[in-house]
Structures are given as C-alpha cells and as structure tokens.
Amino acid sequence: MTRESVEPWLAASVILCSCAIPAGHPAIGAFPGLALGRIWAAPCPPSMGVWSRPLTRPAGRPIMPQTPGCHEPGGRSKGRGSLVARIEGAALYELVGWRDAVVAPDACAGIRPAEARENLLMLLSDDGRHGVAHWPAARNPTAVCDLGWLVGVDPRALFDFSGSRVRRSHTHAERLRTVRSLDVALLDLCAQAEGVPVWRLLGGEARPTxxxxxxxxxxxxxxxxxxxxxxxxxxxxxxxxxxxxxxxxxxxxxxxxxxxxxxxxxxxxxxxxxxxxxxxxxxxxxxxxxxxxxxxxxxxxxxxxxxxxxxxxxxxxxxxxxxxxxxxxxxxxxxxxxxxxxxxxxxxxxxxxxxxxxxxxxxxxxxxxxxxxxxxxxxxxxxxxxxxxxxxxxxxxxxxxxxxxxxxxxxxxxxxxxxxxxxxxxxxxxxxxxxxxxxxxxxxxxxxxxxxxxxxxxx
Structure with missing residues (x-):
C-alpha cells in the first residue's frame, strides 16, 4: 500500500456536549468507548477532505455550562497568566494515515495493514487556540466520559504552577487522574497561553536533544x-x-x-x-x-x-x-x-x-x-x-x-x-x-x- 492509495480523511468527528448518543449511532463503531459518554457525532465522508466542516453544535443541544468554582472573582484565572482563555468545546477525530509497509506479526498479533489510524482529541479555546492529544480510547474506553465540565474553564485553573514543575491543582486532582491522557491537550493550551513550550512546564531542560x-x-x-x-x-x-x-x-x-x-x-x-x-x-x-x-x-x-x-x-x-x-x-x-x-x-x-x-x-x-x-x-x-x-x-x-x-x-x-x-x-x-x-x-x-x-x- 502506498501513500497515494491511503487518502487521509476523518472517519468521524465528535463534539462533546450534553446529549446522550443514540443507540446504533455510527460513532459507536468508530470510537467504542464514547458510547459511555455524552456526545453528538456526525459521520464525515472521504469527499470532505482532512477535516469535517464546519464544526457546529446541533440545534437544541447546547454545550454544558461552565463548571462553577474554576475561576476567581472578576474572571481572572487561578493560573499564572493575566488573560483568561476558556475552553469552548472539544472534538474527537479518527485520523487515517499510512506506514511504509504492513506491520508484520509479533509474538501475539498477526499482520496489520499499512494504513495507520489514531484518535485525535482537540480542545478548542475561545481565543482561537487548540490543545491536542492522542486519545487512547481503545486502551481505556470507560475513561471516555462527559467532558462538558471543561467548557468555560481556563485550563490554567486546573493546575498548580507555583513550583519548579506543574502539578494538578488540589481542587481538580481526582478528576484529572480519572482521565490521565487529558492533561496532554490541557497543558498544550496552558503552555500556549504562557508562551512557553510544554517541556518548560514539566520542569525545564534536562538535555539539549x-x-x-x-x-x-x-x-x-x-x-x-x-x-x-x-x-x-x-x-x-x-x-x-x-x-x-x-x-x-x-x-x-x-x-x-x-x-x-x-x-x-x-x-x-x-x-x-x-x-x-x-x-x-x-x-x-x-x-x-x-x-x-x-x-x-x-x-x-x-x-x-x-x-x-x-x-x-x-x-x-x-x-x-x-x-x-x-x-x-x-x-x-x-x-x-x-x-x-x-x-x-x-x-x-x-x-x-x-x-x-x-x-x-x-x-x-x-x-x-x-x-x-x-x-x-x-x-x-x-x-x-x-x-x-x-x-x-x-x-x-x-x-x-x-x-x-x-x-x-x-x-x-x-x-x-x-x-x-x-x-x-x-x-x-x-x-x-x-x-x-x-x-x-x-x-x-x-x-x-x-x-x-x-x-x-x-x-
């Protein structure tokens, strides 16, 4: 299989909000764990290209309101920055890519195709930024739960930046531990808001390369x-x-x-x-x-x-x-x-x-x-x-x-x-x-x- 024969496209786009997914929805097949959460999904045919457009919310199904207690009075974040950039939505995409060749067997698995797939989680903030992460739904399907609590939250309010490296804030520690992979996208947003690479938040430079x-x-x-x-x-x-x-x-x-x-x-x-x-x-x-x-x-x-x-x-x-x-x-x-x-x-x-x-x-x-x-x-x-x-x-x-x-x-x-x-x-x-x-x-x-x-x- 060549690169040309694998046109990258999104098999599904998903917006997390406050409605339950209907039984038999095509998104269940694409992302099995998402059936446990509250989502709305729309299939994306190959003809639409790399992204499903536009990213819209279904009528009558509003995004969940901001979780109270995440910000200090006056709209200031508890993070280090002075400007508040709140999360306004989240989207999950299945990406299709390619490899140089099929994946040969290993001790447990047989031959796998040259087509590569990964789940992309994108957190969208109201200042035009987005934080991204791979979403390992297949590894931990029960963790794909309702992320509506993030909407309206400044991601910097979820962490403690007072030490030499970032930590979970005491208020949100258990929630972040429940969905551990979420902090990759959240810290992507935080680092962008602070104007620094993520590795600086993780403790600074330990090696040049x-x-x-x-x-x-x-x-x-x-x-x-x-x-x-x-x-x-x-x-x-x-x-x-x-x-x-x-x-x-x-x-x-x-x-x-x-x-x-x-x-x-x-x-x-x-x-x-x-x-x-x-x-x-x-x-x-x-x-x-x-x-x-x-x-x-x-x-x-x-x-x-x-x-x-x-x-x-x-x-x-x-x-x-x-x-x-x-x-x-x-x-x-x-x-x-x-x-x-x-x-x-x-x-x-x-x-x-x-x-x-x-x-x-x-x-x-x-x-x-x-x-x-x-x-x-x-x-x-x-x-x-x-x-x-x-x-x-x-x-x-x-x-x-x-x-x-x-x-x-x-x-x-x-x-x-x-x-x-x-x-x-x-x-x-x-x-x-x-x-x-x-x-x-x-x-x-x-x-x-x-x-x-x-x-x-x-x-």
Missing part, C-alpha cells in the same frame, strides 16, 4: 513463505536511513508462530543478523511481547546466545509475575541485562504496588494512556529506586511529540519510541531527527501544527 529508537522490526521473516531474516535486516536499514541509531527487534516467535527449538533459533538468527548488518555503534534492544512466558530458561538461552549484541534492554520477555525468575536465571549465567516492561500499566500506584516483586529496570507505561503528570510521578519513583523510564508509544506521532517533551524535561528518561506511521492532518516541524537524537521545539505548546476545523476551508 532527546534520544530515540525505531520499533518497526517485527517478524518480517514470517510474512510469506519466501520471507527470511534478510527482510528484518532490510527494515533495519530503512530505519537507519530515517536517521535512527537505536533499533528494537521483536522476538518470541515460539508463542504462536513456530515450534521449539526452531523458534528460539530463529530469534537468535535474526538478532545476530541485525547486529552484523548495522554494526557495533547502533544500539539494539529486544521485545518479546511476553512471548517467552512460562519458558524462562528459553528466554535466558536466547539472551545468552545473543550477549554479543549488547542489548540496552530486554522488554517483556515474560509476564510480570515471572520477571524476578528471569532476572535470577540471568544472574546465574553471569548476565546483567536490564529488563523493561509495564506497558499495560499507567499509574505511579502500580509501580509502588508491584516493585520490587516485579523488578523491572526500565518502566514503560504507555505515553498517551498515562499522560504528563502521572509520568512525572513515575519518574520520581524511578529516581528514588535507580530506575529509568522509556514510555511505550506506537502508531501515533502525537504520542511521539508528547514523549519528546517529557524526555526533554526528565533526567530519568531514556529513549523515545517511534515508528513509521504518518498523518497528513498535522505536522511536527520543530521535531527533527538526526543521528538518533530529536530536537524539541521552543515554540509555545506541544509544537504540533494542525489545521483548526473552525477555520473556513481553503479556496
């Missing part, structure tokens, strides 16, 4: 009967050509695709082939998606036979309850390979409850499901226990932008996960990858350039 890695090396050797390890190597060369100097290789073929011992032998063969092809200066890591669960010794065998690859980390080799066993098996063999995981979790509370019984060295909660402020708490936990963080992110460039802002500000941050998905609905002009490092823009907000659907379409 942010290291990143490519995560597109799947089981290309299993796509067809003619495929082999050389097809994984080809993907590695493509990632290097895009500017990467760090690559993650999927392993765990024995979980559902190959019989033992051929599965482990192929995992070893592919890892060694990639190392030989890219040379010693490119950093490598592996991700089994839990594919070695219940086979700790096989996982240890794989990591022993590929010790020359010098993996930065081994990710989700086994399920969480077997991480301690794998670490002990590696120690018995004289190996010290950092173990990474936590992708399915999204809170600092999980870290406090699970560690050290799940003795991970690198914490990888999903960037979009976790949000900025929860990640700051996780980073504090990592600092306290000598761990590192490397947020999971796949299939969303909005997630890449958010992760890079976090990495710019947090010393415990290791690498940003990226892939080859692309979307025409927005651009990231200030984020430049060179020799494995991303620059992060100083422009206000997230630095995502996106067409505001309230603007008239171009002639």
């Amino acid at each position: 942010v290291p990143a890695y490519d995560s597109t090396l799947y089981f290309e050797d299993l796509v067809s009967d003619e495929s082999g390890p050389e097809h994984v190597v080809a993907r590695a060369h493509q990632a290097i050509a895009r500017g990467h100097r760090r690559l993650k290789i999927k392993v765990g073929r024995g979980h559902k695709w190959m019989e033992w011992p051929a599965c482990t032998e192929r995992d070893v063969e592919v890892a060694l082939a990639v190392r030989e092809a890219v040379g010693p200066k490119v950093e490598l890591m592996v991700d089994a998606n839990g594919g070695y669960t219940d086979y700790i010794e096989d996982a240890a065998d794989f990591l022993t036979e590929t010790a020359c690859c010098r993996f930065v980390w081994a990710e989700e080799m086994v399920a969480g309850y077997q991480v301690a066993g794998l670490k002990a098996a590696l120690k018995a063999r004289g190996l010290e390979i950092p173990l990474a995981g936590g992708e399915g979790a999204s809170t600092a509370a999980w870290c406090r409850e699970s560690w050290p019984s799940v003795p991970l060295d690198v914490l990888q909660m999903d960037m979009c499901a976790t949000g900025f402020l929860e990640w700051l708490e996780i980073a504090d936990f990592a600092c306290e226990h000598g761990l590192r963080i490397a947020p999971h992110n796949f299939g969303t460039q909005l997630g890449v932008a958010a992760s890079l802002h976090l990495g710019k500000a947090v010393a415990e941050y290791l690498y940003c996960e990226t892939d080859d998905s692309r979307f025409d609905a927005y651009r990231l002009p200030g984020f430049v990858l060179a020799a494995g490092e991303f620059s992060v823009p100083d422009s206000p907000g997230l630095g995502v350039v996106i067409e505001d659907p309230r603007d008239p379409p171009p002639a």
Whole structure:
C-alpha cells in the first residue's frame, strides 16, 4: 500500500456536549468507548477532505455550562497568566494515515495493514487556540466520559504552577487522574497561553536533544513463505536511513508462530543478523511481547546466545509475575541485562504496588494512556529506586511529540519510541531527527501544527 492509495480523511468527528448518543449511532463503531459518554457525532465522508466542516453544535443541544468554582472573582484565572482563555468545546477525530509497509506479526498479533489510524482529541479555546492529544480510547474506553465540565474553564485553573514543575491543582486532582491522557491537550493550551513550550512546564531542560529508537522490526521473516531474516535486516536499514541509531527487534516467535527449538533459533538468527548488518555503534534492544512466558530458561538461552549484541534492554520477555525468575536465571549465567516492561500499566500506584516483586529496570507505561503528570510521578519513583523510564508509544506521532517533551524535561528518561506511521492532518516541524537524537521545539505548546476545523476551508 502506498501513500497515494491511503487518502487521509476523518472517519468521524465528535463534539462533546450534553446529549446522550443514540443507540446504533455510527460513532459507536468508530470510537467504542464514547458510547459511555455524552456526545453528538456526525459521520464525515472521504469527499470532505482532512477535516469535517464546519464544526457546529446541533440545534437544541447546547454545550454544558461552565463548571462553577474554576475561576476567581472578576474572571481572572487561578493560573499564572493575566488573560483568561476558556475552553469552548472539544472534538474527537479518527485520523487515517499510512506506514511504509504492513506491520508484520509479533509474538501475539498477526499482520496489520499499512494504513495507520489514531484518535485525535482537540480542545478548542475561545481565543482561537487548540490543545491536542492522542486519545487512547481503545486502551481505556470507560475513561471516555462527559467532558462538558471543561467548557468555560481556563485550563490554567486546573493546575498548580507555583513550583519548579506543574502539578494538578488540589481542587481538580481526582478528576484529572480519572482521565490521565487529558492533561496532554490541557497543558498544550496552558503552555500556549504562557508562551512557553510544554517541556518548560514539566520542569525545564534536562538535555539539549532527546534520544530515540525505531520499533518497526517485527517478524518480517514470517510474512510469506519466501520471507527470511534478510527482510528484518532490510527494515533495519530503512530505519537507519530515517536517521535512527537505536533499533528494537521483536522476538518470541515460539508463542504462536513456530515450534521449539526452531523458534528460539530463529530469534537468535535474526538478532545476530541485525547486529552484523548495522554494526557495533547502533544500539539494539529486544521485545518479546511476553512471548517467552512460562519458558524462562528459553528466554535466558536466547539472551545468552545473543550477549554479543549488547542489548540496552530486554522488554517483556515474560509476564510480570515471572520477571524476578528471569532476572535470577540471568544472574546465574553471569548476565546483567536490564529488563523493561509495564506497558499495560499507567499509574505511579502500580509501580509502588508491584516493585520490587516485579523488578523491572526500565518502566514503560504507555505515553498517551498515562499522560504528563502521572509520568512525572513515575519518574520520581524511578529516581528514588535507580530506575529509568522509556514510555511505550506506537502508531501515533502525537504520542511521539508528547514523549519528546517529557524526555526533554526528565533526567530519568531514556529513549523515545517511534515508528513509521504518518498523518497528513498535522505536522511536527520543530521535531527533527538526526543521528538518533530529536530536537524539541521552543515554540509555545506541544509544537504540533494542525489545521483548526473552525477555520473556513481553503479556496
């Protein structure tokens, strides 16, 4: 599938307001979790282009009124700025983009199409700005609830800016914890209002550029009967050509695709082939998606036979309850390979409850499901226990932008996960990858350039 064959368009546009969604509405199919909230939706055919226009509210269904208590008397925000910019609405869009090739299988999933999709949440303020974020509805459908309480609120009133980094305000802390991914779009608006990049709100500059890695090396050797390890190597060369100097290789073929011992032998063969092809200066890591669960010794065998690859980390080799066993098996063999995981979790509370019984060295909660402020708490936990963080992110460039802002500000941050998905609905002009490092823009907000659907379409 080529870029030309995937015309980016919005499958649906959604305005959150005070009416219940009717049963059987097409938006339920596009965004299953939204059926739990209060929304109005209108389908958008491909002929309408990238955006559904105009962004209007249905007659007789007003946006919910401003939540009282969010502003001080006289209309001044409790935030730092003197000008009040209130949220006037929210919209949710499904974007369709493309990848360079199909996504080959991994330990758990089969082949996925080259078509890329992501959910874009846009918060619209009455001063013409918009804050954006990837909305991980599929990961947390019950969290897609009524956002009408945001209408009329200055987003800066939701946060405390009095310290060295932003925190949730005491008044709204529980509400923001319930929908953690919401703070990405809210802080985008706040940073724009203050005229600073988001990373400054998160604590300031911890590093000049942010290291990143490519995560597109799947089981290309299993796509067809003619495929082999050389097809994984080809993907590695493509990632290097895009500017990467760090690559993650999927392993765990024995979980559902190959019989033992051929599965482990192929995992070893592919890892060694990639190392030989890219040379010693490119950093490598592996991700089994839990594919070695219940086979700790096989996982240890794989990591022993590929010790020359010098993996930065081994990710989700086994399920969480077997991480301690794998670490002990590696120690018995004289190996010290950092173990990474936590992708399915999204809170600092999980870290406090699970560690050290799940003795991970690198914490990888999903960037979009976790949000900025929860990640700051996780980073504090990592600092306290000598761990590192490397947020999971796949299939969303909005997630890449958010992760890079976090990495710019947090010393415990290791690498940003990226892939080859692309979307025409927005651009990231200030984020430049060179020799494995991303620059992060100083422009206000997230630095995502996106067409505001309230603007008239171009002639």
